[in-house]
Amino acid sequence: MDPKRKRINAADFIEKNSTKLNGDRTKRKPNDDDDSVRESTLERNMFLLLLAIRCLSAVYNLIWDCDETFNYWEPLHFLLYGNGFQTWEYSPDYSLRSYFYLFLHALPVWPFIYVEAITKIGAFYLIRFVFAAVTAAIETHLYKSLRSLLGTKKTFNLALFYLLFSLTYVGMFQASTGVLPSTFGMHLVTFAYSCLIRKSYAPAIASIGVATLVGWPFVALLGLPVALDMIYATSFSKLLANLFNFLKYSLVFGLIITVPLVVVDSYMFGKLVFAPLNIVKYNVFPTNGQGPDLYGREPFSYYILNCALNFNLLFPLAIVNALLLAVDYVSTGEKGRRTAFQRCSLLSTLGMLLW
DSSP states (O other): OOSSOOOOOOOHHHHHHHHHHHHHHHHOOOOHHHHHHHHHHHHHEEEEEHHHHHHHHHHHHOOOOOIIIIIIIIHHHHHOOOHOOGGGGGSTOOOOOOOHHHHHHHHTHHHHHHHHHHHHHHHHHHHHHHHHHHHHHHHHHHHHHHTTTTSSHHHHHHHHHHHHHHHHHHHHHHHTOOOOOHHHHHHHHHHHHHHHTOOHHHHEEEEEEHHHIIIIIIGGGGGGHHHHHOOOOOHHHHHHHHHHHHHHHHHHHHHHHHHEEEHHHHHTTTOOOHHHHHHHHHHHHTTTGGGGGGSSOOOHHHOOOOOHHTTHHHHHHHHHHHHHHHHHHHHHHHHHHOHHHHHHHHHHHHHHHHO
């Protein structure tokens, strides 16, 4: 051994170098880019998981409603291929259903049919796969909104619970790829409530407007939570300003949606038609046994059984949750400021009870 070489104590060497390494680690703090990449990866994985389940619905889901066959697939076949059966609801004598609604469904497959690059079966499944992708995208948007609500671990768990229920319940499996106004409305109302959580009122109002005018007019009732949240204010002057903004958004988006709707439907029916008004008049103001009495009415118990069948244990939990939320909301108002989580929970539950 070289006598000039200094003997190093092993403990001193480890302590000296570990201190240096730990010092380097403490200097390097997680930056916003790391968090952004992590969030993007998580959201992408959630979207792919949802998309996989919804694609299974596109392939294996049955057509459960005769209306889907005769009121939507048949006239859609007419738009795409020039022939198809016409139901009385699409007759110019009644003009209850909108062709503009069908045009939106035809858009994804029209280019393929034009160049003769797809069969009829292929067009059927392509429309369903588009619905699957749209459903997955909107569910992912809601998942992101729930995560951003409080930015805490509890909210993260809430978002995961939402995903768990949405992925496993039969109601979502059946509804996600059906060519029906109820599916169309479900997509848009879900997106509207997701925007409501973020206080993005303009896209929320636009979504409710499209769902109401193009899809199913009675969906307008589900816009009430959006209106209440946007208009509510602690002072009268601010309330008037919020009310003005709500009416402004509603009028602008209403005109943007109504003009192409009336133009397309009037052209297809051969006369001036505003289909949403016709269907409301037919169902709300019936004459001679028409409207909701045409095929009979279900008792109130039907809705209880239907919700229990589609959502299982989640349905009674939602009812109990509504009562607990109301109590919590009132009691918190007496003690201090209500949280954003309470606000969004109560508004979304109000939508469920209204429907």
